[in-house]
Amino acid sequence: MSSVRDFYDALAADYHLIFPDWDASMARQALALDAVVRARLGAGPHQVLDCSCGIGTQAIGLAGAGHRVVGSDLSPAAAARAAAESAARRVGFPTAAADMRALPFRTSVFDLVVCADNSLPHLLTADDLRTALSGMRRVLREDGLLLLSVRDYDAIRAARPASAPPQVATTGQGRVVTFQLWHWHEDGERYDLEHFQLVPDGDGWEVRVRRTAYWALTRGELTDAVLDAGFTDVGWREPEDCGFYQPVLTARRGRP
Template identity: 70%
Template sequence: MTDFSARDFYDSLAPDYHRIFADWDASMAYQATVLNPLLGPGPHRVLDCSCGIGTQAIGLALAGHRVVGSDLSPVAAARATAEASVRGARLPTAAADMRRLPFASSVFDVVVCADNSVAHLLTAPDVEAALAGMRRVLRDDGLLVLTVRDYDEMRRTRPGAPPPQVSETSEGRLITFQLWHWHADGEHYDQEHFQLMPGGGDDWTVRVRRAASWALTRAQLTEFVTGAGFAGVRWHDPASSGFYQPVLTARAAG
């Protein structure tokens, strides 16, 4: 298995993460709008255990939920708190590995783990530890919300890259693209994440970050979630949910 550090990846990306979006604030608001119906009537006590710089957590906090964030990257978590404050929201955060969540048991109504974060857990024991921790901090009948790439299709086709993204910034156009290098097992892949930003004159500044991922199918993730003490697993496709990735929801079994 390739030894790439997910923490190093997101520590490095945190100052530039918002540049992935054409309009980060608009994306935050939209994602909160489409996730809210899945959460049901609130407000809820929400843990975003892979909050990054706050893309889902800030939007949900502004929508009235009491949100706490945690993230493997202390740089990203600190930025999430600061960005929330600028927008008039309260978002306490902690730097924490989702396999070892530093929260009391049964204190949250909802746990969110979005943006394909669970894919950075590269072994079955890692996934099991993370999901067991999410179940522990949820009250009975609390809601788990996971979002991942459409790995069923990707495992079949093994693409070498997703489509590039082009965003307009105050400094000019930003180009974001990735290269995926699949392992022989057909399940894991190494990701090279490139950001090209205008430099001086005709030059471009290139930033490259690397991480590894496990392309978990829906059947695999459903089995892990059920084994961690959740019931009523449902998959919501982008066409029905409005979210940009497939969404898994499940309830903490009593």
Template identity: 70%
Template sequence: MGGSDDSVRDFYDELAPDYHLIFPDWDASMARQGTVLDELIRPRPGAGPRRVLDCSCGIGTQAIGLARLGHQVVGSDLSPVAAARAVAAAAARGVRLPVAVADMRRLPFTPSAFDVVVCADNALPHLLSARDVEAALTGIRRVLRADGLLVLTVRDYDEARRTKPTATPPQVSHTGDGEVITFQLWHWHEDGERYDLEHFQLVPAGDGWSVRVRRTTYWALTRGQLTDLLTTSGFTDVTWHASFYQPLLTARPAPG
């Protein structure tokens, strides 16, 4: 995805073994996020479990949370290391999670295969051009049923575009080996819309720290830009929600 498929894949391949360390309690985050998403997707249409594609499943945070609530979930992700970890993590928690290694611009699923597609954790902004974002959204629309639902989460880029932050506050998680500290540095491009991210994790190592750094690039899409791209890609009823840890929108395939 984005400017270089290899660079994004490498970023998540390298991060996958440590990804859970960004959460104070990964299992609690799975349960909490699964519950929020379930409340959005279960009522539309009807009341039963859904066939769900998590097209940026990573290590499985949202996909496992939804599977544990009874939904039939399939995952896909650009990173084979993250995808493999998602399968193992699901099995360890008593649920089945079939996963494909796939670019979200080229989803390997049949048309109208899913009731819901989830694209969470700021995955879409790895795509750095309107053409690539539209390719992903058009592909998502193709695999959704006509009465299906897209659920997408991104950072609050409206605020970030105004303030141009250069770093995120450190997050601290507690492990059996001690505290893990995670933070990011943001290096904005001259266009004011894209930025290179350095993701730092300080992991206890003996009397000191092991410093792990991964790098990638994002497009800081505003709500207006993303809504326009969704409309161009065949979606309607774009609705923003405030019930998640980052801005979340839902949208439906446009008729016709």
């Protein structure tokens, strides 16, 4: 998965520019996710692993909501930034550079494992998906909660779009434009993504391009994979119901 690590290492310093207002997005997402967690696990606070924490978009918000958070990410640059950004906001938490297929944590230590923001679909094979989900289950306590979020791939697979809408962030140097081009594989399930950022540079633009790949897993496919990994009580929450910007899957670890 070195290409995924390279993608996020290169993007780590600029990731916040995907959002018009990163702090406002963190607060909104935390409000929605915390409500889902409290509905399933109770008020807490809970011991949380965000195993695809990136620069901290979900983890910082959950720490601010009072949960005891640990962050890990395949990208060392992203994990280091998450630690720095959380400390700057006085909700500091430990982070580690770790592949979600080989989580370096003891068995049965977390109440909640989060893998949000369309991170799991970077795994392109059924074996890698099974390995990652089994590892997430291993580090959860009995009856602990798994929380995943992915793009709405049921709709996306039907349409197979060639791009995603542009996003604009305003900085002290001017506006930054972010957009994506998608190149679908012949199987109709996987696609290569080109991630473009246009950054003001004098009278012109600096163009930053990063590339990665995804597996467009439908709700049914992801539900089956979660059940096959030994989870129970799988359910979906839609954006219009829970307020999070992507569909959210929750599942219980269940008994060993």
